[in-house]
Amino acid sequence: MSANTPPAKSKAAKADAKAGSSKRGGAVSLGSLRNFIGFQLRRAQDVSFEAFARRVGSADFGPGHFAALSVIHANPDINQVRLSRATGRDKSTLTPVIKNLLKRGFVQRHRSKTDSRAYCLNLTPKGEHHLQKLAMHAEAHDRRLDQIVGDIHKGLLIHLLERIVTELEHDLHRT
Amino acid sequence: MSANTPPAKSKAAKADAKAGSSKRGGAVSLGSLRNFIGFQLRRAQDVSFEAFARRVGSADFGPGHFAALSVIHANPDINQVRLSRATGRDKSTLTPVIKNLLKRGFVQRHRSKTDSRAYCLNLTPKGEHHLQKLAMHAEAHDRRLDQIVGDIHKGLLIHLLERIVTELEHDLHRT
């Protein structure tokens, strides 16, 4: 646990008398939740996305948007199933996202010549430009995160998160 | 950016010829996404929740369920708004969750004597028992995570996640 981690429970609420245990100010105990990685992950993800969205300005931008553009850019002619797997969303979740990107002219697709079920996705020049803009915001966001976690720890943090993903995913597939 | 960060891009897709760039096996490049903390957070959170749900057995268990019970336990007579803030979900999201917990007899509520708008939430003995069961699963889950990130790093990981939450939240409120 290292540093700052008060008991987190003890008695916390002593008869309250006021209604709602600790009243003003937000001194609510998280109980065992505080040391539960899953909970902290969710909170961190929520707020991180929120901060990023705020940076981008939220207009013409939704979840999966940046991830999709980024992966398409890195993998020309990728199809939707592979894209969905790479970004970690269901293929059906991707359908409206892609429809959106097509409508905005960021992405272009054509049927594969070797598999007429599949589409080949690619960024348009406009899409490349848009991605570049988003990447700039992402970098700024990342710099802020560097400040918060410290340059020294960022590599470790990403490494740990990656390990969690790969290992737990392994556990799950190993049902 | 600091440490471990392999190119992650290079050329990745060379003319593909097959349709869908890299074909079988999942060698899809994540592009700059790989070093984007927000993305890794989302993936880690997804898979962590999935693993936990699998452990619990998913029956009579949904998101927010465990968090709510845990916080109510730690803060007797807490009201819904404060509970929602502590768990990080909107108060309106909490409404059906609480309704569910009431119906199952895990939670009990009564109007506050000092504020007739507010409810006072408390666990029933059955709720305490249920929480204890969930906490056991959470502990097992955590032990697995310890294995993955290493005992040494777990404290640091939680600390970093907490810092991200508090700092970014500060930024946001500071709009």
Add this chain to the structure above:
DNA sequence: CATATATCGTAGGGTATCAAACCATAATAA
């Protein structure tokens, strides 16, 4: 070749979530 099985993308159903609108009550200002 013919049938069975797997895969790509879309559509529909269900849940979690937030935001905004709302009612009732509280707290504050006039």
Add this chain to the structure above:
DNA sequence: TTATTATGGTTTGATACCCTACGATATATG
């Protein structure tokens, strides 16, 4: 006290997500 504003909780509307089912095509098997 009365009017204004803030707060607790529910409802409604929209979005993101998953899962399942489906149609179309591919691949494998007889």
